[in-house]
Structure formats: structure tokens, C-alpha cells
Amino acid sequence: xxxxxxxxxxxxxxxxxxxxxxxxxxxxxxxxxxxxxxxxxxxxxxxxxxxxxxxxxxxxxxxxxxxxxxxxxxxxxxxxxxxxxxxxxxxxxxxxxxxxxxxxxxxxxxxxxxxxxxxxxxxxxxxxxxxxxxxxxxxxxxxxxxxxxxxxxxxxxxxxxxxxxxxxxxxxxxxxxxxxxxxxxxxxxxxxxxxxxxxxxxxxxxxxxxxxxxxxxxxxxxxxxxxxxxxxxxxxxxxxxxxxxxxxxxxxxxxxxxxxxxxxxxxxxxxxxxxxxxxxxxxxxxxxxxxxxxxxxxxxxxxxxxxxxxxxxxxxxxxxxxxxxxxxxxxxxxxxxxxxxxxxxxxxxxxxxxxxxxxxxxxxxxxxxxxxxxxxxxxxxxxxxxxxxxxxxxxxxxxxxxxxxxxxxxxxxxxxxxxxxxxxxxxxxxxxxxxxxxxxxxxxxxxxxxxxx
Numbered sequence: 357x358x359x360x361x362x363x364x365x366x367x368x369x370x371x372x373x374x375x376x377x378x379x380x381x382x383x384x385x386x387x388x389x390x391x392x393x394x395x396x397x398x399x400x401x402x403x404x405x406x407x408x409x410x411x412x413x414x415x416x417x418x419x420x421x422x423x424x425x426x427x428x429x430x431x432x433x434x435x436x437x438x439x440x441x442x443x444x445x446x447x448x449x450x451x452x453x454x455x456x457x458x459x460x461x462x463x464x465x466x467x468x469x470x471x472x473x474x475x476x477x478x479x480x481x482x483x484x485x486x487x488x489x490x491x492x493x494x495x496x497x498x499x500x501x502x503x504x505x506x507x508x509x510x511x512x513x514x515x516x517x518x519x520x521x522x523x524x525x526x527x528x529x530x531x532x533x534x535x536x537x538x539x540x541x542x543x544x545x546x547x548x549x550x551x552x553x554x555x556x557x558x559x560x561x562x563x564x565x566x567x568x569x570x571x572x573x574x575x576x577x578x579x580x581x582x583x584x585x586x587x588x589x590x591x592x593x594x595x596x597x598x599x600x601x602x603x604x605x606x607x608x609x610x611x612x613x614x615x616x617x618x619x620x621x622x623x624x625x626x627x628x629x630x631x632x633x634x635x636x637x638x639x640x641x642x643x644x645x646x647x648x649x650x651x652x653x654x655x656x657x658x659x660x661x662x663x664x665x666x667x668x669x670x671x672x673x674x675x676x677x678x679x680x681x682x683x684x685x686x687x688x689x690x691x692x693x694x695x696x697x698x699x700x701x702x703x704x705x706x707x708x709x710x711x712x713x714x715x716x717x718x719x720x721x722x723x724x725x726x727x728x729x730x731x732x733x734x735x736x737x738x739x740x741x742x743x744x745x746x747x748x749x750x751x752x753x754x755x756x757x758x759x760x761x762x763x764x765x766x767x768x769x770x771x772x773x774x775x776x777x778x779x780x781x782x783x784x785x786x787x788x789x790x791x792x793x794x795x796x797x798x799x800x801x802x803x804x805x806x807x808x809x
Contacts, residue, residue: 358783361737365730366775373726376457377404377769391450397434398442402426404454407719409766414716415704443712451718458725459521474673476547479522481513481556482689485529486703492710497528511536512689524721537561544568549669551686559615566620566668573683576664578656582611582624590624593658599628608676625665625679634661691751699755700724727758730782738786750792757782757789
């Protein structure tokens with residue numbers, strides 16, 4: 357079974373990944389964006405290789421390190437000044453398009469698309485931000501406050517059914533999630549299911565999804581009024597008391613939200629949170645309220661004690677008990693961001709030429725997303741192999757091994773080694789190295805998606 361998986365994965369790697377790092381493909385792309393305009397010592401392939409496989413953290417990597425690595429890997433010399441000049445707007449646009457090409461190939465469908473006829477795409481989206489040197493403020497303006505003069509925001513959205521990205525964009529942090537949501541309404545298509553957190557959700561967003569004949573699944577904003585079918589505002593404190601008194605695990609109410617003159621029908625699914633979650637939510641909200649000079653309302657405190665989900669997905673497609681499990685799919689992006697920051701060190705920055713910073717960041721994403729495809733394949737293989745729906749492949753553990761094998765992957769892309777060699781090492785003792793048991797009998801991603809088919 358393991359050897360069969362290695363052969364299959366090797367074939368996929370050769371078909372869908374390796375070609376995007378070939379000399380011919382990169383040369384054509386580089387000429388398109390004028391990174392290559394005439395014959396040069398440093399080729400497009402060498403440039404990508406140099407940045408993708410830089411061994412040091414971005415806040416430690418110097419031009420001297422890059423020049424030395426280039427000499428060791430290719431037996432050629434380039435001066436620091438010459439390399440410095442290659443970091444320009446042409447190199448940034450070249451790497452940005454290469455990332456887009458790789459993004460469109462980095463995942464596979466969990467199951468065949470015909471199994472999910474009710475949804476066109478299942479779209480999950482989130483953002484992360486971090487501070488960058490203050491001299492980048494003109495390009496990456498911060499949100500204000502101490503130490504936030506310059507910040508970068510990364511918006512990431514992909515389709516869980518096909519594994520295709522919808523966006524990975526780098527913007528200034530002052531462009532918040534609410535603004536991003538408004539500016540990207542036009543790309544919502546009929547049949548899409550959008551799973552997002554409250555930062556992206558406005559009443560206008562809900563209204564637009566309805567008009568586009570698409571579907572939403574998100575938490576209820578505590579500031580919104582929601583009504584039952586008789587037009588009476590739903591008292592969440594009464595629902596909370598009822599859930600506690602009768603030990604009811606879950607309650608669903610047919611409801612509607614007033615948006616202007618329009619009544620938007622929705623399903624309200626309510627459950628209690630545990631004390632740990634409640635205290636965590638309350639503590640976070642109290643800090644925010646204290647910094648902005650306001651007090652938390654009783655309604656907010658009640659909402660903090662509840663999981664409140666709203667969705668327009670028909671009941672026959674998704675039962676109330678499935679709603680929370682499906683919403684949890686959004687957390688995959690947050691876990692991904694943690695790996696990007698803690699292991700790939702994308703947020704560790706030192707002052708350098710802006711275009712060099714951008715190129716290094718884009719190249720780091722290329723490395724990360726190249727491995728993401730293999731993670732997805734291994735995750736499915738492990739789950740199918742163990743037949744245990746409460747286990748998953750740990751993103752954290754996978755990338756720890758991947759970084760150790762980065763040199764071998766570099767040889768594969770240079771045709772020195774076969775993908776089989778790299779994949780065999782990547783999955784050796786996979787169950788022991790990557791498997792993580794989910795807490796509280798939570799289902800893994802594959803099981804959740806299968807249940808929607």
C-alpha cells in the first residue's frame with residue numbers, strides 16, 4: 357500500500373508540480389515579466405532556486421549568504437551588488453505570477469466533484485498580519501498604534517472541493533477584512549458556500565450572497581437583531597437558560613434578519629460553549645473594550661456563552677449537527693498561518709530593499725505551497741490507512757520533517773534525485789511522525805467533507 361502511494365504521489369508531483377520549476381517554463385515566465393531581457397549569469401531557474409531553498413530565517417539571511425549559496429550550488433560567481441540589482445519590480449511580478457501558477461495546482465479534490473452537486477465550491481477564507489520595517493510604510497501601511505507603523509496583511513482563500521486558491525494577496529494592514537469582503541463580492545458565484553469569520557461578515561455581504569444564489573455559513577454578529585417566524589425578536593438569554601436547564605445539546609430556529617426593507621430568511625443554530633471557551637472569549641473582549649473605553653453589554657456576554665451560527669444552506673443538505681463541524685473547516689487556514697509564522701518564519705523580517713523582501717516572501721510561499729500538496733495527499737492516505745475518523749495529519753509535524761528534507765527536494769527539482777526518493781523519506785513511518793488524535797471526538801476534515809456528499 358505504501359509503495360503504491362509513493363508511485364502515485366511521484367506521478368502527481370511530476371505532472372502537476374515539477375514542470376512549474378523547469379528551466380524552460382521559468383525562462384518564458386521571466387521574459388514575459390522582463391525579469392530576463394538578455395543573457396545573464398543568473399538564470400530565472402537559479403533565482404527561484406536560490407530564494408526558495410535559502411536555509412536561514414529571513415531576518416538572518418544576507419546577500420553574502422545568497423551569493424555563497426549560488427556559488428556552491430551552481431559553481432558560478434555573482435557579486436552582491438549584481439544580485440542586489442536583480443531585486444526589482446520585474447522580479448516581484450515574475451515571482452508573483454509563478455506563485456499564482458503554483459497556487460492553482462497545490463491541492464487535489466478530496467472527492468470527485470460530482471459527489472458535491474449541491475455546492476459549486478466550498479470556500480474558506482482568513483487573513484493574518486504582521487509588522488514589517490517602518491521604511492515599508494508607504495507600501496504596507498499599518499493600522500496605527502505602537503509598533504504598527506508598517507504592517508502587511510495576507511488574505512488567503514481556497515476551495516476545499518478542488519483545492520484551488522481563489523486569492524492569496526499581500527496588502528497593507530489598513531485594508532481590513534471588512535473592506536476586503538466588500539471589494540471581493542463580485543467573485544461570488546452561484547452555488548458557492550462561503551465559510552468566514554465575523555470580521556468579513558456584514559449584512560450587505562449576507563444580502564449579496566442571497567442575490568447571487570450562493571450560501572453562507574458564519575457566526576451571528578452579537579449586534580444584529582434576529583427574529584422568529586412571527587416577527588418577534590429572539591431572546592438569546594432565554595434560549596441560553598433553556599439549554600442549561602434541560603441539558604439540550606443543540607437547538608435550531610427558523611429565523612430572519614431585517615436588512616433595510618428586506619427580510620432575509622436564515623437558520624439559527626445554537627449550542628452552549630464550555631466554561632473555558634466562555635472565559636477566553638470574555639477575557640479577549642474585555643481587553644478590547646478597555647482599550648476603546650466601552651463596557652460589554654449583557655447581550656454580548658450571553659452571546660459569548662453560546663455558539664450562534666447562521667446559514668441559508670437547506671436543511672436537507674446539512675443537518676444542524678453538521679453545521680458546527682463544517683464551520684470548523686475554516687480553522688485549517690488559521691493553522692496554516694501558525695505554521696507560516698512559527699516554522700517558515702515569514703514574520704521575522706530585517707530591513708532590506710523592499711523588492712528583496714517581497715521576493716523572499718513570495719519564494720517562501722512557493723516552498724510552503726509546494727509542500728502543501730504533498731501534505732494533502734499524505735493526510736488522505738493516513739486517514740484511509742488508519743480508518744480512524746478522529747485522527748488527522750498534523751500540519752505542524754509535517755512541516756518539521758519537510759524542512760529537514762528540503763535539501764533532498766532541491767535535488768529532485770534539479771533532476772539529481774527522483775521524486776520517489778523524496779516522497780519515500782517524507783512518508784517513512786508517517787503514522788508515527790504525523791498522526792495526531794483530535795480532541796473531544798472531533799471529526800477530521802475528510803470525514804466532514806465526506807458527510808456532505
